[in-house]
Amino acid sequence: MNRIALLLLLLLTSTQDVLATGSPSIVVVVNPESGVDKLSKDEVVDIFLGRYRKLPSGKTALPIDVSEASTERARFYQLLVKKSSAEMSSYWARLVFSGQTSPPFQVPDTRTALELVRSSPNAIAYVDRASVTSDVKVVFELKP
Amino acid sequence: MTRALPRSVVARTTLGILLLAAVMGVIFAVMASWRVRNAEQDRLIARVHELSATVESTASVACFLQDKTLAKEITTGLMKNRILSGVRIRSGDQVLYQAGGRAPAKGLSRGAVDEISRTIHSPFDPTAVVGEITMFVSHAEIEAQAIAYSRYTTWMLGLQLAIVAGGVALLVYLLITRPIKGISDELKWLGVRAGMRLTVPSFHRSDEIGQLIVNVNSLITRLTDAVATERDLRKAHEVSERRMRLVLEKADTGILVLDENGTVLSCNPSFTRILGGTDTATTGASLAALLAPHGPLVAGLIAESFESGQPRDADLEIEARGRGKVWVELSVNPLGPNLLQGLVNDITERKRAECAAHELAMRDSITGLLNRRGLDGALNAALASVSESKQLALLLVDLDYFKAVNDTFGHAAGDLVLREVANVLAQCVRRTDIVGRSGGDEFVVLLPGIEGAYKAEEIAANIIAGLHKPIAVGDGKFAHVGASIGIALTGPTREPAAELMRRADVAMYAAKQAGRGRAFLRHQSGPPSEDGPRRTAVA
Known part of the structure; x- marks a missing residue:
């Protein structure tokens, strides 16, 4: 019992800012024409961290990152792989020279990201649940 | 064998110390090199583990992404360590990159590890295994490095021992053997005369060397005093002996020394004169034979004197060579356990007077x-x-x-x-x-x-x-x-x-x-x- 309580406490502490802001969950969205209805967490991780850039439908996936300054990006990676923005930068820096894979395509804000998703069946992006519009399809949800 | 050894104390001491140092050095070097070699091998193996830990995070990324370029990068970097003969990074069944390979196993020490594998986890999920990095250890290199290090240690140890031994030898020479050599040389040329002394070096005034010199000096003083006393005694003895001999030679009384058999061991000139004989005839002869007619009486007198320890005497009329009948008074006195002193006086005149008086009375x-x-x-x-x-x-x-x-x-x-x-x-x-x-x-x-x-x-x-x-x-x-x-x-x-x-x-x-x-x-x-x-x- 105690151990579980401790784990819970740790979890709460690490996601304190999320809870403090009372932010809603973050969702991964794709173009309705992408042919994808649902993605697992591993599939999301593979796509966004460059391991496997293909959608289950066989289409090439084009992951989109919002600006580093945005809270969505920090929250997304924190919730997805428990990494901070700095850690993520370090991760991508290692791969700069290898050239085999590259970081997700970076856009200034959520609005631009949604626009890209709406215009491309390959695009895949993350947004606040609140920002989701009907012309994109939610395939994965990260609850805080 | 002893000819081969140096004669000088300095050389001998130095040689001894150096020999000891060499022996100790060899023993310590053998022990140390073995220990150091083992420790160095352990240290190098530990280093391999450290290396794998160092590259783990990058390797986890490479494996996660199955990024061969990154794997090559890591492998090449690791291969710069000469203690590795090969590195292999694998992701699942696929080998991302391999450089070198397993080292030849010849001369491998028992229980030696020849490859170290490390499971690589996903950078984003510590529970997920994404690959494995394997490092092949170059035992030849490890051995060589260990030997080099152990040799270096041995050399340092040897050098230290040599320096210490040299220093001790130098100190022994300066503090002990040189002063002793000095004393020895001084003693050699020291004349035997009163008042001679060794000089005490000021540096050794209060140490054992100084004490030795002081003691030698006091011994010299005692010896010279003893020699002087001896000389005086001998002089006094000579004078007394000469006086005694003069008394013996000039005395009218015949004085002789007899052994237990009655043999004349020595006698003075008067004894021979009284008997009318010669020195050679009297010394070594039996007194009983010399006083021929009274042989048994004289022998009895001697025996009696020895037995009782008391002096015995008798008047005897003997036939002196060239002097006719002579009366002598013989007295024997015990001198020691088997020596007698004999006194012979010529009493012929007295006897003659006595006889005359006797005759007259008759x-x-x-x-x-x-x-x-x-x-x-x-x-x-x-x-x-x-x-x-x-x-x-x-x-x-x-x-x-x-x-x-x-x-x-x-x-x-x-x-x-x-x-x-x-x-x-x-x-x-x-x-x-x-x-x-x-x-x-x-x-x-x-x-x-x-x-x-x-x-x-x-x-x-x-x-x-x-x-x-x-x-x-x-x-x-x-x-x-x-x-x-x-x-x-x-x-x-x-x-x-x-x-x-x-x-x-x-x-x-x-x-x-x-x-x-x-x-x-x-x-x-x-x-x-x-x-x-x-x-x-x-x-």
């Missing part, structure tokens, strides 16, 4: 015949040699008219008559007979060694005849005396001298009674009447 001053005392001695001596066949006759001769001579012609004439009577008696007796004047006009004649009365009676008759003749007393006058003689002859029974004398007296009285001028004999036993006074001769 003789009648008028006639020169034996007096009563002399006669007593002679009679006792003669009686002692009487036997069955050798009888003794005693003739008591009494002058018949001597009182008249004295009265008529005076005492001087009386003395003349007495002297003439002595002459007559001497002429009448045999050479061995003894004539004496027992007093007044009474004479005694002892006739020893006769057998029977015949010879005595004959001599008595001759005496009576001789004394019947007139005797010239000067101025053309003559005295007429005669003699009555009593004869006593010893018989089978021993009797005292007084008894013989008494019998002669009785016989003489009988002769007087019978009319003078005759000799009567009286035998030993039986009354006079029975035997009867016998008239033997009449003028």
Whole structure:
């Protein structure tokens, strides 16, 4: 019992800012024409961290990152792989020279990201649940 | 073997220390190199683990993305470590990159690890295994590095030991052997004379070396003092010995030393002079043999003195070579357990004087015949040699008219008559007979060694005849005396001298009674009447 309580406490502490802001969950969205209805967490991780850039439908996936300054990006990676923005930068820096894979395509804000998703069946992006519009399809949800 | 060793203490000490250092160095080096080698191997293996840990995060990314370029990057980097012979990064079944490979296993030490694998987890999920990195260890390199390091350590150890040994040797040389060598050299040239000393170096004034020098100095002082004392004693001894020898040589007394057998070990010149011999003849000879006629007596004297531990002495008459008969007084005194001192004095003169005095006391001053005392001695001596066949006759001769001579012609004439009577008696007796004047006009004649009365009676008759003749007393006058003689002859029974004398007296009285001028004999036993006074001769 105690151990579980401790784990819970740790979890709460690490996601304190999320809870403090009372932010809603973050969702991964794709173009309705992408042919994808649902993605697992591993599939999301593979796509966004460059391991496997293909959608289950066989289409090439084009992951989109919002600006580093945005809270969505920090929250997304924190919730997805428990990494901070700095850690993520370090991760991508290692791969700069290898050239085999590259970081997700970076856009200034959520609005631009949604626009890209709406215009491309390959695009895949993350947004606040609140920002989701009907012309994109939610395939994965990260609850805080 | 010892020829090969250096003679010098410095060299020996240094050599010893260096040898010890070398031996210790080798022992420590062997132990150290083994330990160091093992430790170094462990350290290098640990280093391989560290290397794998270092590249783990990057390797996890490479495996996660199956990024061969990144894997190559990592592998190339790792291969720069010479202790790795190969590196392989694998993701699942696929080998992302491999450089080098397993090292040849020859000469591999037991239990040695030749590859270290590390499971690589996903950078985003610590529970998910995404690959494995395998590092092949180059044991040759590890061995070489370990040996190099161990050799370096050994060299350092050896160098340290050498420096310490050298330092100790130098210190030993400076502090101990050099000062000792100095003392030794100084001692070598030190003259033996009073007041000589070794100098104490100021640096060693209060240490053991200084103490040694002080002690040596005090020993030298004691020795020189002892030598001086010895010299003085010897000088004093020499003087005393010379004085002693002078005393010995110049003494009139013969001084000699005898051993337990009576052999003369040494003697002074006086001893040889008294014996009339030579030095060579006396030393080593037996004293008993030297005093030949008294050999047994001398031997007995020596034995007695040894037994009792008391001095013994005796007067001996000996035959000295070239000096005739000599009287010596021999005295032996024990000197030690088996030594005697003998003293020999020449007492010939004294003996001669003594004899003269004795003679004088025994003789009648008028006639020169034996007096009563002399006669007593002679009679006792003669009686002692009487036997069955050798009888003794005693003739008591009494002058018949001597009182008249004295009265008529005076005492001087009386003395003349007495002297003439002595002459007559001497002429009448045999050479061995003894004539004496027992007093007044009474004479005694002892006739020893006769057998029977015949010879005595004959001599008595001759005496009576001789004394019947007139005797010239000067101025053309003559005295007429005669003699009555009593004869006593010893018989089978021993009797005292007084008894013989008494019998002669009785016989003489009988002769007087019978009319003078005759000799009567009286035998030993039986009354006079029975035997009867016998008239033997009449003028």
